[in-house]
Amino acid sequence: MNIDLSRRSFLKLAGAGVAATSLGAMGFGEAQAAEAAHVRDFKLVTTTETRNICTYCSVACGIIMYSKGDVKAGEHAELIHIEGDADHPTNRGTLCPKGAALKDFVKSETRATKPRFRPAGASDWQDISWEQAFDKIARSIKDDRDANFVEKNAQGQTVNRWLTAGFLAASGSTNETGWLTFKTVRSMGVLALDNQARV
Incomplete structure (x- = not known):
């Protein structure tokens, strides 16, 4: 029997075989392998998303801030994550080191909060x-x-x-x-x- 297998097809087949053998060697059956491959919920799914502008320089990069707590219900909102806004035309999701550290700036113990x-x-x-x-x-x-x-x-x-x-x-x-x-x-x-x- 003659098998016509290209180099690309051979590498795909070999990779799948290695993955299946590795899972089996680690004690995973079919059910456990499917469970291990399940994608968990995104950690920010229960947060409030707010878009804003970085406070540092004149580039005015877009940021997305994620907080927990319902401010409308009188709860204190805790800022838990800041990232660049991929939809913003200025920075397209990227942030410089200062912008990436904005959460620490906001949560700093020495930050002035009153006059x-x-x-x-x-x-x-x-x-x-x-x-x-x-x-x-x-x-x-x-x-x-x-x-x-x-x-x-x-x-x-x-x-x-x-x-x-x-x-x-x-x-x-x-x-x-x-x-x-x-x-x-x-x-x-x-x-x-x-x-x-x-x-």
Whole structure:
């Protein structure tokens, strides 16, 4: 009897034989082999999936965050996994080392979660409310702008500049947010405007 077997067919047949023999040698029968080949449920199947943008640089890579706990039901959601968003046009699922470590950034014990203030001459920080923080920031901005705003230069030309303050903008935001930030900062007369991406 003549068997016409190509090299590719021979390798497939030999591989299947090795796999079957190996399973048999390890004590697996047909039922056990089928059970061992069963695919278990994906570990993130019971989590809530949220899409977002990485917080680090101006590339604005897409990320998918997985959390457990129903926030709508008043439960605390625990972040358990972060990965790149394969559907995002910027990174197509890839993340740099900083983006891949975002979960550790979020869960860090030293992460600031509320506003803090250190009075002049004090050595310790004290917790304050968000309202107190906003009031303090607004007061500092107003006082500095009132004291240092330049309406006209030495030649008498109107310049409307505020040169003693600067603004550091976010980099992972939308074009619309960037436009509004630019308009807001420039309307106050701030010239020193930079972006987080270059810092």
